[in-house]
Structure formats: C-alpha cells, structure tokens
Amino acid sequence: xxxxxxxxxxxxxxxxxxxxxxxxxxxxxxxxxxxxxxxxxxxxxxxxxxxxxxxxxxxxxxxxxxxxxxxxxxxxxxxxxxxxxxxxxxxxxxxxxxxxxxxxxxxxxxxxxxxxxxxxxxxxxxxxxxxxxxxxxxxxxxxxxxxxxxxxxxxxxxxxxxxxxxxxxxxxxxxxxxxxxxxxxxxxxxxxxxxx
Amino acid sequence: xxxxxxxxxxxxxxxxxxxxxxxxxxxxxxxxxxxxxxxxxxxxxxxxxxxxxxxxxxxxxxxxxxxxxxxxxxxxxxxxxxxxxxxxxxxxxxxxxxxxxxxxxxxxxxxxxxxxxxxxxxxxxxxxxxxxxxxxxxxxxxxxxxxxxxxxxxxxxxxxxxxxxxxxxxxxxxxxxxxxxxxxxxxxxxxxxxxx
Numbered sequence: 001x002x003x004x005x006x007x008x009x010x011x012x013x014x015x016x017x018x019x020x021x022x023x024x025x026x027x028x029x030x031x032x033x034x035x036x037x038x039x040x041x042x043x044x045x046x047x048x049x050x051x052x053x054x055x056x057x058x059x060x061x062x063x064x065x066x067x068x069x070x071x072x073x074x075x076x077x078x079x080x081x082x083x084x085x086x087x088x089x090x091x092x093x094x095x096x097x098x099x100x101x102x103x104x105x106x107x108x109x110x111x112x113x114x115x116x117x118x119x120x121x122x123x124x125x126x127x128x129x130x131x132x133x134x135x136x137x138x139x140x141x142x143x144x145x146x147x148x149x150x151x152x153x154x155x156x157x158x159x160x161x162x163x164x165x166x167x168x169x170x171x172x173x174x175x176x177x178x179x180x181x182x183x184x185x186x187x188x189x190x191x192x193x194x195x196x
Numbered sequence: 197x198x199x200x201x202x203x204x205x206x207x208x209x210x211x212x213x214x215x216x217x218x219x220x221x222x223x224x225x226x227x228x229x230x231x232x233x234x235x236x237x238x239x240x241x242x243x244x245x246x247x248x249x250x251x252x253x254x255x256x257x258x259x260x261x262x263x264x265x266x267x268x269x270x271x272x273x274x275x276x277x278x279x280x281x282x283x284x285x286x287x288x289x290x291x292x293x294x295x296x297x298x299x300x301x302x303x304x305x306x307x308x309x310x311x312x313x314x315x316x317x318x319x320x321x322x323x324x325x326x327x328x329x330x331x332x333x334x335x336x337x338x339x340x341x342x343x344x345x346x347x348x349x350x351x352x353x354x355x356x357x358x359x360x361x362x363x364x365x366x367x368x369x370x371x372x373x374x375x376x377x378x379x380x381x382x383x384x385x386x387x388x389x390x391x392x
Contacts, residue, residue, distance in 0.1 A: 029273045032266040058255035070228040077225045
C-alpha cells in the first residue's frame with residue numbers, strides 16, 4: 001500500500017535492525033485519514049468473504065480494525081490483554097507471549113460475542129513473531145468460529161511470524177511488508193516477493 | 197444523544213447501582229456506525245474551538261476519539277496506561293487511580309506529540325470519579341498546551357467526577373448522562389438538568 005509505505009519512510013524511526021517505531025501515525029498518535037484508507041484496503045482484499053466480525057487486540061489494532069469494520073459493515077471485538085473486574089466468567093482465554101514487553105499476557109474475549117456461525121477477520125497493527133495473531137486465531141477457533149484471514153498493517157517479513165501463521169494455514173494480507181531494517185534503512189518487499 | 201441513549205437502554209447491562217456494562221457496543225465489542233455518529237456529535241459540540249489534537253486513553257477511548265478526529269481533521273494521541281519498552285524517556289507521566297481495577301496506573305504521553313501551541317480536546321468513554329479525565333488534563337497542561345474541553349460518551353452524573361472536572365474549570369460535553377442506575381433501571385438526565 002503506497003500511502004502507508006510513504007508514511008513509514010517519512011515518519012518511521014528505526015531503533016535497531018529489528019525495531020521500527022511508528023508512533024507518529026499508528027502506535028501512539030493516530031492519523032485518522034490513513035486509518036480510513038487502511039480500512040478500505042483491508043475491505044477490498046477480503047471482499048466476498050462474508051465476514052461477520054472483526055477481531056483485534058488492544059490498543060493499536062483498534063483504529064485500523066474499526067475503520068475496516070465500517071467498510072465491511074460488521075462489528076469489531078477487541079481482545080483484552082488482562083482480565084478486568086467486570087469480565088470474570090464466560091470468557092475465552094489464550095496465553096500470548098509478548099517479545100516487546102518480555103511478558104506472558106492472557107488475551108480474552110467474552111463468549112457472548114463469538115459464535116460458531118461467525119466468519120472472523122483478524123486485524124492487527126504489526127506482525128513480528130506471530131504470537132498475537134496465532135493467539136487471536138486460537139480464540140476464534142475456541143469459539144468454533146471460522147478465521148477468514150489475518151490483516152496486518154505492517155509485517156516484519158524478516159521475522160518468523162509470517163511463516164508460522166501461513167504454515168498454520170491462515171491467509172495473511174499485510175499492507176506493508178518490510179524485508180529489512182538494516183543500516184537504518186527500510187526495505188520493502190514488492191508485490192509477490194517473499195522471504196520465507 | 198438519542199441514538200446512544202437507545203443503545204444503552206437496549207443493550208446496557210446494569211450490574212449494580214453504580215456499574216453499567218456496555219460491552220456490546222463500546223467497551224469490548226464496538227459498533228462502528230455508532231462511533232461515526234458519536235464523532236459527528238462531538239465535532240458539532242466543539243466546532244469553532246480550533247482544536248489541533250485529540251487526546252484519549254487506551255483502550256475504549258480510541259474508537260470514539262478516532263471518529264471525532266476524522267470529523268475535526270486532526271490527529272489523535274492515545275495515552276498509555278504503562279510505560280512500554282520503546283517509550284522510555286521524553287514522556288509526560290501522570291498518576292491516575294482506577295477505581296474499577298483498584299490500582300494506580302501511570303498514564304503517559306510522548307513529549308513529541310504535545311506542544312504549547314496545541315488546543316486539545318480530551319475524549320473518553322466513561323466519566324465516573326473523574327480520575328482519568330483530570331489525569332489527561334494534567335498531561336496536556338504539563339506540556340503547556342490548552343485543554344479546550346472534555347468529551348465523554350457516557351457520564352455517570354450521580355458520581356463525583358463531573359462535579360470535580362467542572363469545578364476544576366473544564367468544559368465537559370457528555371453524550372449520555374445517567375442520573376441513576378437504581379432498581380436495575382437507567383434514568384437519564386435531560387438537556388439542562390444537573391445533579392450537582
């Protein structure tokens with residue numbers, strides 16, 4: 001997605017060979033117009049899939065997920081990263097390891113919002129090791145619902161997540177795919193290029 | 197806001213005299229079309245205020261804030277509830293007590309996204325004790341920026357937050373104002389009605 005790649009080039013901050021910060025438009029400050037375009041692009045790629053729900057995870061997934069939901073005319077559910085006092089029972093729970101925070105999180109979704117008839121599109125901001133995406137897939141399948149696919153805003157294609165999620169049998173659509181962050185430069189994969 | 201009040205009446209779950217769950221459209225599952233209408237209504241109420249940024253707090257504030265930002269054509273910043281590994285220095289920090297989670301949180305905003313020229317609209321999902329709103333106001337003022345006002349989706353008018361935030365001198369616009377949750381019934385305040 002051209003507009004997104006430009007934004008990454010112009011505003012992304014490369015901390016090291018593995019970490020790209022996009023706090024100016026996605027992970028801390030949010031550009032609402034970019035989110036609209038991201039929503040349209042996910043909707044275009046997954047059109048015809050008869051999606052009934054979008055599932056994302058707090059917090060950075062929410063904005064792109066809501067804009068996609070608006071296009072597809074379906075609700076969004078955001079998985080929580082810890083149990084809250086008002087959501088104790090009747091939840092699906094999966095453990096997900098966060099390499100960024102070096103901690104095991106429990107991600108949860110209330111059982112009332114996922115049913116076996118649901119065809120679910122998973123949306124997340126980044127794919128790196130694939131832990132969050134696979135955890136969200138397990139949540140959906142724990143509800144006997146169907147995972148239509150995974151939509152990722154920025155895929156770090158040089159890490160193992162994309163390979164793991166594809167090998168698990170899921171369709172992944174990533175709007176920007178980063179081949180490398182070496183030498184403080186962002187290299188994108190082109191249309192059909194793959195690393196793994 | 198009529199549409200929001202209807203949604204609360206139809207889908208809100210009253211847990212006790214103080215707790216209303218709206219997990220089906222705001223706090224866990226999100227209705228994207230309702231968010232669009234909420235964004236339009238906040239934009240209408242704060243039009244002419246020359247707002248330059250919207251500040252909210254993860255996670256439930258993000259969807260209404262992004263939709264308001266789209267109408268006002270400005271970016272959103274979401275404050276984080278704890279420090280992440282990639283956001284260590286150069287942040288504004290305020291302590292906020294969460295009665296729901298019975299814990300003290302640190303809320304943080306990166307210094308690069310708030311400047312003294314900013315005119316900031318604060319958006320949040322609920323106002324109860326007012327702790328989050330006042331913490332967000334302090335964050336803005338810590339950056340020497342100006343708080344234009346506070347936009348709240350659901351105000352629990354029977355709790356002390358609204359009085360505290362108004363007494364601190366801030367304009368508050370709440371789209372649904374709840375007078376009482378007693379006897380498992382939602383009572384709304386009408387146009388000019390106030391409790392405090």
